[in-house]
Amino acid sequence: xxxxxxxxxxxxxxxxxxxxxxxxxxxxxxxxxxxxxxxxxxxxxxxxxxxxxxxxxxxxxxxxxxxxxxxxxxxxxxxxxxxxxxxxxxxxxxxxxxxxxxxxxxxxxxxxxxxxxxxxxxxxxxxxxxxxxxxxxxxxxxxxxxxxxxxxxxxxxxxxxxxxxxxxxxxxxxxxxxxxxxxxxxxxxxxxxxxxxxxxxxxxxxxxxxxx
Amino acid sequence: xxxxxxxxxxxxxxxxxxxxxxxxxxxxxxxxxxxxxxxxxxxxxxxxxxxxxxxxxxxxxxxxxxxxxxxxxxxxxxxxxxxxxxxxxxxxxxxxxxxxxxxxxxxxxxxxxxxxxxxxxxxxxxxxxxxxxxxxxxxxxxxxxxxxxxxxxxxxxxxxxxxxxxxxxxxxxxxxxxxxxxxxxxxxxxxxxxxxxxxxxxxxxxxxxxxx
Amino acid sequence: xxxxxxxxxxxxxxxxxxxxxxxxxxxxxxxxxxxxxxxxxxxxxxxxxxxxxxxxxxxxxxxxxxxxxxxxxxxxxxxxxxxxxxxxxxxxxxxxxxxxxxxxxxxxxxxxxxxxxxxxxxxxxxxxxxxxxxxxxxxxxxxxxxxxxxxxxxxxxxxxxxxxxxxxxxxxxxxxxxxxxxxxxxxxxxxxxxxxxxxxxxxxxxxxxxxx
Numbered sequence: 205x206x207x208x209x210x211x212x213x214x215x216x217x218x219x220x221x222x223x224x225x226x227x228x229x230x231x232x233x234x235x236x237x238x239x240x241x242x243x244x245x246x247x248x249x250x251x252x253x254x255x256x257x258x259x260x261x262x263x264x265x266x267x268x269x270x271x272x273x274x275x276x277x278x279x280x281x282x283x284x285x286x287x288x289x290x291x292x293x294x295x296x297x298x299x300x301x302x303x304x305x306x307x308x309x310x311x312x313x314x315x316x317x318x319x320x321x322x323x324x325x326x327x328x329x330x331x332x333x334x335x336x337x338x339x340x341x342x343x344x345x346x347x348x349x350x351x352x353x354x355x356x357x358x359x360x361x362x363x364x365x366x367x368x369x370x371x372x373x374x375x376x377x378x379x380x381x382x383x384x385x386x387x388x389x390x391x392x393x394x395x396x397x398x399x400x401x402x403x404x405x406x407x408x409x410x411x412x413x414x415x416x
Numbered sequence: 417x418x419x420x421x422x423x424x425x426x427x428x429x430x431x432x433x434x435x436x437x438x439x440x441x442x443x444x445x446x447x448x449x450x451x452x453x454x455x456x457x458x459x460x461x462x463x464x465x466x467x468x469x470x471x472x473x474x475x476x477x478x479x480x481x482x483x484x485x486x487x488x489x490x491x492x493x494x495x496x497x498x499x500x501x502x503x504x505x506x507x508x509x510x511x512x513x514x515x516x517x518x519x520x521x522x523x524x525x526x527x528x529x530x531x532x533x534x535x536x537x538x539x540x541x542x543x544x545x546x547x548x549x550x551x552x553x554x555x556x557x558x559x560x561x562x563x564x565x566x567x568x569x570x571x572x573x574x575x576x577x578x579x580x581x582x583x584x585x586x587x588x589x590x591x592x593x594x595x596x597x598x599x600x601x602x603x604x605x606x607x608x609x610x611x612x613x614x615x616x617x618x619x620x621x622x623x624x625x626x627x628x
Numbered sequence: 629x630x631x632x633x634x635x636x637x638x639x640x641x642x643x644x645x646x647x648x649x650x651x652x653x654x655x656x657x658x659x660x661x662x663x664x665x666x667x668x669x670x671x672x673x674x675x676x677x678x679x680x681x682x683x684x685x686x687x688x689x690x691x692x693x694x695x696x697x698x699x700x701x702x703x704x705x706x707x708x709x710x711x712x713x714x715x716x717x718x719x720x721x722x723x724x725x726x727x728x729x730x731x732x733x734x735x736x737x738x739x740x741x742x743x744x745x746x747x748x749x750x751x752x753x754x755x756x757x758x759x760x761x762x763x764x765x766x767x768x769x770x771x772x773x774x775x776x777x778x779x780x781x782x783x784x785x786x787x788x789x790x791x792x793x794x795x796x797x798x799x800x801x802x803x804x805x806x807x808x809x810x811x812x813x814x815x816x817x818x819x820x821x822x823x824x825x826x827x828x829x830x831x832x833x834x835x836x837x838x839x840x
Contacts, residue, residue: 307834308698315598322794338767353542354546386832388738413836429638488803567754578759585797
């Protein structure tokens with residue numbers, strides 16, 4: 205038996221084995237096995253899409269762009285009647301997720317048309333009282349029945365509330381930097397309620413940015 | 417001939433073949449062939465960049481963050497003269513892409529300085545008429561020639577239009593949730609035209625967010 | 629010696645070698661070596677996460693979504709006393725990064741509560757003078773001591789400045805299209821200072837979008 209087998213040398217056996225194995229997986233051989241040698245200096249591989257690249261330190265350890273992230277939450281503000289309210293603490297308590305964002309923006313959107321959100325002085329409560337009365341002078345109610353407003357079925361405070369809402373606005377956008385709202389020293393988030401009766405106002409908070 | 421070959425045993429032949437094959441591709445051996453064994457429990461592979469990770473269930477099946485997307489479109493609003501107009505339907509018709517976004521924001525930006533965009537009551541047209549007249553009282557025209565404004569070459573409605581534009585604002589930002597604008601029940605998108613004559617106003621709409 | 633070895637044929641040696649090699653790396657065999665054959669027509673590989681896909685033209689050349697990017701910078705505006713100022717050029721000079729964004733948004737946020745940012749007419753300086761005096765009429769100072777404001781310790785210009793700040797707003801959001809701010813022909817970026825004395829105001833600029 206020996207004499208039959210020995211007509212193929214062990215070296216030949218080895219070479220056949222090697223090429224047989226590799227020939228089983230030619231695409232693998234080219235794309236996977238050979239890949240590490242394609243650009244040993246750098247694995248910065250240009251990709252098919254025009255503006256996209258993947259930085260790989262080896263074929264399966266790739267750098268992707270920093271994690272972009274969106275977060276959205278709806279919540280209700282404590283019920284309030286007419287006045288200006290500092291709600292920075294309420295917002296921060298509702299949105300601990302802010303701390304996860306290195307660079308980003310917080311959008312607060314109030315889903316109503318007779319109140320508003322703003323940024324203003326965060327220290328002296330007189331500023332908030334003055335704001336409410338100043339807005340009352342700018343957009344007066346029709347107390348004397350002069351026919352200032354057609355839309356008056358819901359009370360004399362209603363139409364002025366809509367005008368104030370248009371003037372101040374339904375949303376604020378605040379930069380986030382290193383996990384904190386990047387407001388100035390004296391800036392606080394204000395909720396301005398323009399209706400006399402207590403209202404529960406709903407907010408949609410949208411956080412977007414680059415995560416830590 | 418047999419006696420020459422048999423000085424190398426088949427086991428030796430095999431080991432030489434194996435190590436020769438592997439030695440051909442040492443980097444592959446380490447980075448590719450061995451990779452699946454590095455963390456069989458999880459393929460959460462930390463990458464070179466500080467904040468980036470790729471979650472792989474096998475070396476070439478990797479999880480990337482949810483698809484972030486930007487969409488931008490410019491269009492012209494139907495031509496209007498002075499007044500307040502509800503344009504929610506126009507906006508939704510121009511932007512069917514909103515439905516593709518799970519979480520996002522729509523920014524509408526009007527490229528003019530004597531009109532404005534706002535969010536306000538979407539039901540009673542009296543509110544829109546009242547808004548226009550209320551703004552006229554807040555920013556009166558100089559009908560009696562009192563010298564209220566230096567900039568009057570374009571008509572008495574022009575400078576008050578610029579002031580109203582500054583008060584109301586050139587853009588609104590509205591949250592998108594599950595493919596819909598997440599506005600309140602009574603909120604509509606308003607276009608306020610402050611010039612007497614008909615104007616065709618251009619809007620830049622920017623949608624950004626996480627796609628469905 | 630020969631007769632002992634030749635009991636294992638070279639073919640058997642080869643098969644043992646091949647399967648021994650492959651059995652060393654079964655996971656590799658399945659996931660790596662075989663991967664190129666899974667879908668030769670397309671390497672569009674669905675990934676574990678619900679909404680994520682990676683398009684690969686080979687196992688390590690993958691398409692990722694267009695590069696999303698955030699950029700944030702803080703800077704101080706030239707010091708100004710009461711008035712309306714066109715700051716478009718200042719902003720563009722501070723933010724050459726705008727040109728890197730194909731589609732995006734610029735948010736400018738002023739970290740103070742007695743000044744404001746706005747978009748308005750960029751040509752006639754009379755518009756800026758008229759704006760300041762018009763806002764003075766809308767939110768008058770208490771020159772006659774009528775008790776209009778409780779918060780008056782910092783001067784008669786202070787509380788009106790807070791009200792104007794609420795009316796105009798602390799931030800503007802401007803679309804970016806093909807590396808440029810997509811403002812209208814007559815739109816410029818305004819900084820409105822409401823305090824009499826010169827103030828140095830800090831701005832947080834946040835750019836986000838899809839890069840070129």
